[in-house]
Amino acid sequence: MTTLTAAPGTGERKARENSPGAPRKRRSGRLRRIGLPYLLLLPALLLELLVHLVPMVIGIVVSFKELTQFYIRDWSTAPWAGLDNYSLAVDFNAPIGEALLKSFVTTCLFTVFSVGLCWLLGAAAAIFMQESFRGRGFLRTLFLVPYALPVYAAVITWAFMFQRDNGLINHVLHDQLGLTDSPPFWLIGDNSFVALLVVSVWKGWPFAFLIIMAGLQNIPREVYEAAALDGAGIWQQIRRITLPSLRPVNQVLVLVLFLWTFNDFNTPFVLFGEAAPESADLISLHIYQSSFQTWNFGTGSAMSVLLLLFLLVVTGAYLLLTSRGRKTTDA
Amino acid sequence: MRRIRAAAVGAVTLSLVLTAAACGGGSSGSEGSNEQPKTLTYWATNQGANLEVDKKVLQPELDKFEKQTGIKVKLEVVPWSDLLNRILTATTSGQGPDVLNIGNTWSASLQATGALLPWDAKNFEAIGGKDRFVESALGSTGVQGQDPTAVPLYSMAYALYYNKKLFAEAGIAKPPATWDELVAAGKKLTAKGKNGIGAEGSNLSNNIHQVFVLGKQHGADFFTPDGKPDFTSDGAVAAVKQYVDLMAKHKIVAPGNAEYAQNQSLSDFAKDKTGMVLWQTASATFKSQGMNDDEWGVAPAPVQSGKPGTGTATNSMVAGINMAVFKNTKNIDGAKKFVKFMTSDDEQVILNKAYGSIPPVKTAQQDPAFNTPSLAVLRETLATSATALPQVPEESQFETVVGTAVKELFADAAAGRPVTTESVRAKLEKAQQQMPRK
Numbered sequence: 001m002t003t004l005t006a007a008p009g010t011g012e013r014k015a016r017e018n019s020p021g022a023p024r025k026r027r028s029g030r031l032r033r034i035g036l037p038y039l040l041l042l043p044a045l046l047l048e049l050l051v052h053l054v055p056m057v058i059g060i061v062v063s064f065k066e067l068t069q070f071y072i073r074d075w076s077t078a079p080w081a082g083l084d085n086y087s088l089a090v091d092f093n094a095p096i097g098e099a100l101l102k103s104f105v106t107t108c109l110f111t112v113f114s115v116g117l118c119w120l121l122g123a124a125a126a127i128f129m130q131e132s133f134r135g136r137g138f139l140r141t142l143f144l145v146p147y148a149l150p151v152y153a154a155v156i157t158w159a160f161m162f163q164r165d166n167g168l169i170n171h172v173l174h175d176q177l178g179l180t181d182s183p184p185f186w187l188i189g190d191n192s193f194v195a196l197l198v199v200s201v202w203k204g205w206p207f208a209f210l211i212i213m214a215g216l217q218n219i220p221r222e223v224y225e226a227a228a229l230d231g232a233g234i235w236q237q238i239r240r241i242t243l244p245s246l247r248p249v250n251q252v253l254v255l256v257l258f259l260w261t262f263n264d265f266n267t268p269f270v271l272f273g274e275a276a277p278e279s280a281d282l283i284s285l286h287i288y289q290s291s292f293q294t295w296n297f298g299t300g301s302a303m304s305v306l307l308l309l310f311l312l313v314v315t316g317a318y319l320l321l322t323s324r325g326r327k328t329t330d331a
Numbered sequence: 332m333r334r335i336r337a338a339a340v341g342a343v344t345l346s347l348v349l350t351a352a353a354c355g356g357g358s359s360g361s362e363g364s365n366e367q368p369k370t371l372t373y374w375a376t377n378q379g380a381n382l383e384v385d386k387k388v389l390q391p392e393l394d395k396f397e398k399q400t401g402i403k404v405k406l407e408v409v410p411w412s413d414l415l416n417r418i419l420t421a422t423t424s425g426q427g428p429d430v431l432n433i434g435n436t437w438s439a440s441l442q443a444t445g446a447l448l449p450w451d452a453k454n455f456e457a458i459g460g461k462d463r464f465v466e467s468a469l470g471s472t473g474v475q476g477q478d479p480t481a482v483p484l485y486s487m488a489y490a491l492y493y494n495k496k497l498f499a500e501a502g503i504a505k506p507p508a509t510w511d512e513l514v515a516a517g518k519k520l521t522a523k524g525k526n527g528i529g530a531e532g533s534n535l536s537n538n539i540h541q542v543f544v545l546g547k548q549h550g551a552d553f554f555t556p557d558g559k560p561d562f563t564s565d566g567a568v569a570a571v572k573q574y575v576d577l578m579a580k581h582k583i584v585a586p587g588n589a590e591y592a593q594n595q596s597l598s599d600f601a602k603d604k605t606g607m608v609l610w611q612t613a614s615a616t617f618k619s620q621g622m623n624d625d626e627w628g629v630a631p632a633p634v635q636s637g638k639p640g641t642g643t644a645t646n647s648m649v650a651g652i653n654m655a656v657f658k659n660t661k662n663i664d665g666a667k668k669f670v671k672f673m674t675s676d677d678e679q680v681i682l683n684k685a686y687g688s689i690p691p692v693k694t695a696q697q698d699p700a701f702n703t704p705s706l707a708v709l710r711e712t713l714a715t716s717a718t719a720l721p722q723v724p725e726e727s728q729f730e731t732v733v734g735t736a737v738k739e740l741f742a743d744a745a746a747g748r749p750v751t752t753e754s755v756r757a758k759l760e761k762a763q764q765q766m767p768r769k
Binding site: 068275 | 416444532589728731741761
């Protein structure tokens, strides 16, 4: 190609001499140009297949099998169960389906409360921390501590605090403040929902705080100044400027919080151990118990697949709705 | 999108284990080999006060074994909360230890997986013969009529431990022998502001052990003779109700015990808060809690009436630890040698002495160390009035679902809700319906 810049005559001749080979070279060049990104993506793609998709597919296959302890040693020998596992899971009149439905409803309620509170606390704290004041850096760090702590260590500490007879929570509520007639239970019975919610929000809100704080940095100060000049109070500023500007951030944040909370396994598992109380029986723990503790992996997988479908539908609908909303506002 | 996928993967995490099965699939069906004759991996159960104690007890013995045979044993003490899952994962993946301890009640469940080496006549011969072991201990090694897949290692039995100081304060002259006497003693203790008896309401296995024995006393088994779940018979309902009533009706179990699952009832006992506990080999734990041996007494666990014996006079399950060999071990001869070593007379005496348990090996039981008053009670119970838990493949599921039912009933009782025959039956009904269909 460099020869083209030389004398026109020789260049033309050379080009003609090379003409049979030239298209091939150009084609392979184009192939290389198009192929390169794929080639670079290939390792990631293969690993993605191996780490994410293959287990998913196997999980789906297992959900059609009767995989109990008799077959786990070589699960390919497990007999096919057809749709039995699914019909068992969605037969809401029978105990297994009923328990699954109950666990699903509990999880939905829990997720709504937890995500709502995480977002509210995170947003409030982030907005209050926008003004610079002494100790702001310290407080920001302090607020992020729950997010930085290892989940197990943190939740075990909570489990100790929630103990009825020796726990810190009852010591404060009952012994010191005298708010209750008798020390309540937190780790068994109906209060366990509250206990789980408290730990989940405590663990989750710093993330909301962090993300919203980052989002706030992108809102120009001048907008607020202009609004203040026009006589907008703090609430109006939050309502008319801060929240609309945070919209894209919030969209992602809420989705992520939703998925994390809905799928949370560690918190209830560490808090309640092998059998969660009914009022705090989150779906991931429920599925774990349905498969690992009763050694019925087929049914457990069927429940997982149903959960997967539900999450896909919700996420898809959410993305569709929010992106449509964004398009209309853009237009 | 990555988040979605991540979530989706989270939802089917358990299939990861199954992928491992696909990877390790080649090993299934193999009957063990001697490819790696110089090493063994051994999963021990947590018998001492904590995992470190176990390592201290076992390591010198493993060193001894290495000196004798040249085989190095890599020890891992697996906490109870993880053990069954670890065994399941090892079974699915084929990547497990060579030798392992199992809770003897799981024997039939794990036997059904086909992952453990069957102890047929030839294999028993390699460790000195089947008749070296006590009959009751052999009764909890697998389904009757099949070759056991585990051999007894430590034996334990339930007994009634009582706090001598609290008994003296409450004016209780002798330990209760029947449930009525136990309730009466419990009421005397609660009148003094102490708890009558401790319970571990959120510990599923412990719940099972207690209601199984009570079930026997009410003439009920939790499985039919052909191995079908039978949780809702009158006897079973009465048994569960009688156990939960210790809290719900008689109020001799403190409500807080409903959430106990980490042996808190034993520390209550050691701290002079609770007068009695029904426990298996609690002596080592009491010692680690700072209680002297002369501060507590031990008596046979109570029966409905009369003296402990067989049938409805059963007063304990056959508790204990069995030792098993993974079928696909790469050191089958070494594994058998190791089991032989651990069940030899000398090691049986050393290990059971350290753990406060009873040797399931007849000759080792003769050692005077097992003739102390407290151990004599356990030995007597094992020999005359202990029954093995149902030896059916679904035993571990039974522990989970019925154990959970009892846990929920305790939670009801603790919250002051009534526990009635109907509410007990409903919980057991629900538990039974969660069992896998046959």
